[in-house]
Amino acid sequence: MIIAEVVGSVWGTVKHPSLKNRKLLLVRPIDPLTEEPTGEITMALDGGFGAGPGSVVLVVDEGNSARIILKDKEAPVRTVVCGIVDKVLSNGTEKKYE
Numbered sequence: 695m696i697i698a699e700v701v702g703s704v705w706g707t708v709k710h711p712s713l714k715n716r717k718l719l720l721v722r723p724i725d726p727l728t729e730e731p732t733g734e735i736t737m738a739l740d741g742g743f744g745a746g747p748g749s750v751v752l753v754v755d756e757g758n759s760a761r762i763i764l765k766d767k768e769a770p771v772r773t774v775v776c777g778i779v780d781k782v783l784s785n786g787t788e789k790k791y792e
Contacts, residue, residue, distance in 0.1 A: 696733075697726045697779060700749045704737055712769040719745060719775060721753055726782040727789050738773040739764070745775045750791045752777035 702720035706713075717740040723733035729750075738753050741763045745751050753775055754760055760774040761767050781790040 695776070696723045696753050696755065697782070698723045698738075698751055698753045699729070700745050700747050700751060700775075701735060702747060710770050712764070712766045713739065713771075716740060716742075717745070719747075721751065721773075721775070723753075724750070726750075726779070727784060727787055736773060738775050739771050741774045741776050743775055743778050745778055750779040751775045752779060 698721040700719050701722050704718035704720060706718065719738050719740055720735050721738045722731050722735045724730060725732055753773060755773045757772045760771045761769050763774050763776050764771060779791050781788060
């Protein structure tokens with residue numbers, strides 16, 4: 695799992711049936727304390743948590759785990775937002791997100 699910031703949205707009018715009514719998001723891995731980018735932007739499916747641009751989220755990037763979160767073993771998905779981060783505590787430093 696990684697911590698990432700949602701930096702955008704993706705729209706598609708034609709998509710696999712298991713993706714119907716689900717949000718496609720662009721996420722960028724970040725350092726959870728400094729919010730500095732640590733990787734490339736990738737697309738992730740919102741796992742039903744209501745994430746949107748500006749949200750700091752937990753992302754799972756492994757197909758079978760993603761399909762388990764979605765409760766759909768046929769979904770053509772690898773990367774899913776599986777939570778929204780409220781705060782991080784590391785080495786005595788706390789970072790809160792709104």
